[in-house]
Amino acid sequence: GWAKIDTGRPERTGAAEAVYAAGKTPEQVVGALRALREAQPGRVALATRCDAACESAVRGAFGDAVLVEAGVCAVGDFPPAEVGPLAVVCAGTSDLPVAREAEFVARANGVEVRLVADVGVAGLHRLLDRVDRLREAACVVVVAGMDGALPSVVAGLVSAPVVAVPTSVGYGAAFGGLAPLLTMLNSCSPGVSVVNIDNGFGAAMAAVRILGVKPGL
Amino acid sequence: GWAKIDTGRPERTGAAEAVYAAGKTPEQVVGALRALREAQPGRVALATRCDAACESAVRGAFGDAVLVEAGVCAVGDFPPAEVGPLAVVCAGTSDLPVAREAEFVARANGVEVRLVADVGVAGLHRLLDRVDRLREAACVVVVAGMDGALPSVVAGLVSAPVVAVPTSVGYGAAFGGLAPLLTMLNSCSPGVSVVNIDNGFGAAMAAVRILGVKPGL
Amino acid sequence: GWAKIDTGRPERTGAAEAVYAAGKTPEQVVGALRALREAQPGRVALATRCDAACESAVRGAFGDAVLVEAGVCAVGDFPPAEVGPLAVVCAGTSDLPVAREAEFVARANGVEVRLVADVGVAGLHRLLDRVDRLREAACVVVVAGMDGALPSVVAGLVSAPVVAVPTSVGYGAAFGGLAPLLTMLNSCSPGVSVVNIDNGFGAAMAAVRILGVKPGL
Amino acid sequence: GWAKIDTGRPERTGAAEAVYAAGKTPEQVVGALRALREAQPGRVALATRCDAACESAVRGAFGDAVLVEAGVCAVGDFPPAEVGPLAVVCAGTSDLPVAREAEFVARANGVEVRLVADVGVAGLHRLLDRVDRLREAACVVVVAGMDGALPSVVAGLVSAPVVAVPTSVGYGAAFGGLAPLLTMLNSCSPGVSVVNIDNGFGAAMAAVRILGVKPGL
């Protein structure tokens, strides 16, 4: 066929390949998942950004082996959670779908995740109440739309790596997530790194790499 | 001459007219200030964004009557401080010139000002230590560059009006102040309003209008 | 549950918390409103940017206690109007929905509001006819799309604080409201401050803060 | 040589060709002017956007035949003013250099010009005082930076064609003239057309075409 699925990625990069379903036909997505499953039968295979038609094609093809959350179809069993905890923090309830994509993808890669929702900086006490819990995390993903101010505040409170995810939540001068993206890139708290707008998947993948680090000389 | 200085502005809008010196010759600035002084001899006249040549022309023309701070030349006595206090809060030391422009222009319009510097959200305790002081203010001007996150946090802690001033402090994806401007326009704390990048003058003028409010039915 | 509603905001910031309904399920919106009502039974609770499904869920949950205008659902009685008057001025009939959002939210917070519509600068006499009425206002919210020129003209005529709201009315090089947003940020009338595109809610919240000011030394 | 000066343009388009001096060496500018003069000895030749070195080379080459204003070098006699009047209106003193470029280029093409300066919309009475004078003009060029609101107001008051020129006067979110450019393109007064930022030359050329119109069936 036309597609050369990159079945060797787990070996090279330590994480499962995920099919990007947007712009693909359901048949293409199912075909790509099948190729991944065949190359690595014991490993979960993911497809992100699935719409309803795609989700139903995947369920039709793989039946009970399928779990779906926030547009991500996972085929196969998750590995046991062996690293973490990863804190996925989000500013508002509207950011939840992106936070859930991050949470689900991280779990599918063997990460223990704790979701901390609705702690935006407009009501700072909500965040301050959870600082201890945040400090227990080995890595923190912070998801925020609108002003995107949350990662700056979180990164000033914890010593773990902070991966920031801007979301397209907002309107007008949020310009589809440009506003929080720029905020996060210009964070006054050093050590914040940023992924694409609404890219919960990418933040999870960065966390998977980070939690697999074994530094030492 | 060429210029129709708007000498009636104090009557109409309650605040002194200020000459915008950028793009004007020193002679034009001096001429405009003179016209303002002649129309309203008892009132201080301002010129903003003066460079060294302009400042020295103004000093040459008006001598001891001139006070200069942060590029603003003020000619004439300040009125006594009768309203306030206005808190001018800034995130970092690099934002100080803009904060000082705001402070100076507000004082020149009869406002009592308290400057609170270097309380950026990367070290939240610095701000939290001063919450009581901030709550005493009748109006708060918040000046911040880079991520521009400070107004969202401040506006969640006080009930006074918050006027946010983005600055051009930063580099790269700060895009000359676009980043904090968008942050502030998308503040998740309702009730923040925003002026132009580096526009300490404008924030002070908004504060002067606000502190002159006498609502009542 | 997942959401930590900020029920203490009225105490801290002097205005009701409002739920941002966009990107939330109707259940999430109803849940958030219920939490606000339970924490502060005597206070109206708002949800903004509600679509039809959300509005009908809110009506289903709270029945007669619900008032709806311009996509804002208000649950509970409005406080008596004790401050004002606030003038909400809009340039064209197409800007009315945003002006109405501002008007409704301000009324829900105890502000007396006067709506002045269709006074765009293309026909200046319409505005000049109403200058006296505008000068009676303790605060002015000016709503305009397209060229966004109205706040500059209004702010040159009144001494009250002017909060400008750009709208997405227009097409082509209006770029979804970017054009009037930039116009307003660069107003040649000092003392104009600006909120997000189409953010009638935010302008009302700024006005609520402003009308609550009690400056004095 | 390398350059094919378009010496036939006056015949085709009714106005003198002008050399755009930016990015050219002084020798190239002098050479181009010489070619224009030779092809049309009785016609003035222009070079715009000349810096000091260029201006002095032109003066060196053409001596007394040179007139300079606002960076425009004119070589040769101006034709008598036979059309007009053209009103060139500008919002602030800082916009004067662009207004003067327009004025000078129009005069060099035989147009009678009246300059009306410093009538920005922040002090509307200044403009209203001159409405009668503006209504006498056969064409109006309106020059404004910052919010660029003036053309909308002027076009609502006169029936002549209005050519709007945004300037780079301003800072921050003026983005080098983008703000007034967008304002003018979105003017709520129909019939405003726009030229490039700081393009006083282009506005004058449009006016020359307009004032040469002889419509009739």
Next chain:
Amino acid sequence: GWAKIDTGRPERTGAAEAVYAAGKTPEQVVGALRALREAQPGRVALATRCDAACESAVRGAFGDAVLVEAGVCAVGDFPPAEVGPLAVVCAGTSDLPVAREAEFVARANGVEVRLVADVGVAGLHRLLDRVDRLREAACVVVVAGMDGALPSVVAGLVSAPVVAVPTSVGYGAAFGGLAPLLTMLNSCSPGVSVVNIDNGFGAAMAAVRILGVKPGL
């Protein structure tokens, strides 16, 4: 009611007021047209950017008096064509709706119009074949999307005023008409002025002003 229709505009600016139907309810559009008709019974009234619902409401209200073309509803008789000819030139067939809006609005204001379609610069002979016809026009409106190159070429061939209209025809880096808009603003042919993207109406209104010019000293 809420709306202050600007019924005096014909007197002040020499052209009919047109209702901008986008963002208005059909009832608001009908109401505004009715007000215009009542104030000036002998004059045609226009509404632009009408969708199907709006068009049908206007037809319901005014019956046989309604003419519709390219989203513009005209109520009342057109004046006889007394000025012109105006050439409306467009680059491609996809630009026709905008060209037709310009043509229809100009005719409704008493202008004789000649439409010259599909003469884009990719096949220059098509344009060169019609140069004589173009040179007969007293004013030229040039409509083009994509590269927007046509006005530069046309303005180099004629001496009449050229009003350029960028369209949103194109995709990708056309960015909704931004590409041809910038092209036209930077035309190397002096004397081109520009209106908003897809603004056939505005170009017609500029032409109406231009064709009404009576310059003379």
Next chain:
Amino acid sequence: GWAKIDTGRPERTGAAEAVYAAGKTPEQVVGALRALREAQPGRVALATRCDAACESAVRGAFGDAVLVEAGVCAVGDFPPAEVGPLAVVCAGTSDLPVAREAEFVARANGVEVRLVADVGVAGLHRLLDRVDRLREAACVVVVAGMDGALPSVVAGLVSAPVVAVPTSVGYGAAFGGLAPLLTMLNSCSPGVSVVNIDNGFGAAMAAVRILGVKPGL
């Protein structure tokens, strides 16, 4: 004084506070470094983005205790390298200053660093020759301007976390680093996270956090 240096940051976030020297006077920078040194005498203090005047003031104040590289002044002894190795990879020689900023800041925080320069994707063999060395790194910082393609390629070859730094190297449509910034945010290799343009400092700080991770359940 005016500045509230955040001397407690090392405790909270595990890395030294660094002074952002741009926009500060040399005196302000020296004062801030002194405050950091006094609060934590055993810890190195950094100032980034120092110009020559600032560097010389720092050398004047702290003498032999100062090390300078790529605009970063370090005052005090570096801790021994206890974590790593961190690979700092850069695409071209022009990107070296940013890479050196990252290297220096990481070393100052106790990280062992290996610099791999001039391995841009235009000559892929240069990178492929060093894959083994890259795979030894516990974390990889990838610095690239122009097309910014290098992080995508590197992240497909290693399993360590990849922190990407766009640079302002390039011209024209590089738009000051916007091009590589967008490239990196849209990396097709999952798990790349991004810092601000030219922000070698920020990448090092992210690496310091990452190399300090001790995940485990």
Next chain:
Amino acid sequence: GWAKIDTGRPERTGAAEAVYAAGKTPEQVVGALRALREAQPGRVALATRCDAACESAVRGAFGDAVLVEAGVCAVGDFPPAEVGPLAVVCAGTSDLPVAREAEFVARANGVEVRLVADVGVAGLHRLLDRVDRLREAACVVVVAGMDGALPSVVAGLVSAPVVAVPTSVGYGAAFGGLAPLLTMLNSCSPGVSVVNIDNGFGAAMAAVRILGVKPGL
């Protein structure tokens, strides 16, 4: 009628004229194809960016003579493949529709094409496996969305001309294809030239021109 189809283009430019169907009615597209077929009966005529209604009108008008792929309708027989091979390379499966547009248009112009799909730089071995095949091509079209990194890598491996096509595949900071467009314009591999976002047609037309080159002195 309204349209002046440019039927002489094959003679002038060596390739068939193609109708741009977007923004045209099905009747207009059929009419334009008919004009092309009549002027050059032996030559295939194309319409690009056809939607379903347009495709069905074309099939209705020309019946069996119609071939359709990726929104392109081709009417008439393809010439035999006499030049090539052209390699059309794409990064991901989601880029296939654009690659197929390029492939189909090139074939319709007598080019032999080889499609190489799904060789994105995240899994470099997929591309390296095919380098020999790529080196056989006389011209290479490279299609990629998201980071758009593939053309830089390909152009470093082959000596043939590389025409890069950015696609709108991606989300968030891909900004509808702006990200890969900028990447490709800033390619560090010299000799890459770029066409519009999603413009498979244009890339094919560039390849047709390139493959027709007969350089020689």
Next chain:
Amino acid sequence: GWAKIDTGRPERTGAAEAVYAAGKTPEQVVGALRALREAQPGRVALATRCDAACESAVRGAFGDAVLVEAGVCAVGDFPPAEVGPLAVVCAGTSDLPVAREAEFVARANGVEVRLVADVGVAGLHRLLDRVDRLREAACVVVVAGMDGALPSVVAGLVSAPVVAVPTSVGYGAAFGGLAPLLTMLNSCSPGVSVVNIDNGFGAAMAAVRILGVKPGL
């Protein structure tokens, strides 16, 4: 040392590697040129975007072997011209430096070049006079700033490949070359491909690849 010069590029890609001198020290540029010369003594080595200091260091190091034009230093003999002719066409005299960079780099790679200057579309006859000469070229590079309209017109007149180079000539809404870049990407003449703003070097390199094509099945 730090730099891995890609000395094998001529073999792989058929053209000389060029050092990008911007952002490099003169020593780094000299070192890179030396490495290229040592690896391929018979081949000319280039450095682009050299400033005066860099140029003088290169002359100091390589003496008589150096030729310099338009900021490009060439070290070593040019190969005989064996392919071509390449036409380098530019719109205005201000575009000459970019055109000369293209010309010089092409000649250094064995291409015969003909420069055709000052044929902008504002005076179409200048271009039409040279169509025959343009049709003799095997490849055409078109250089234009401001409106960037020239490539569309040229590509409609010739069948050779057209590589378009936008320049930063212009001001205001030219936005440093963005305007002609977008124009060219949206060319209505199919088969135009585009390189970066001011990238005469890149256009020449594309031409070198194109002129080396030997298509055939």
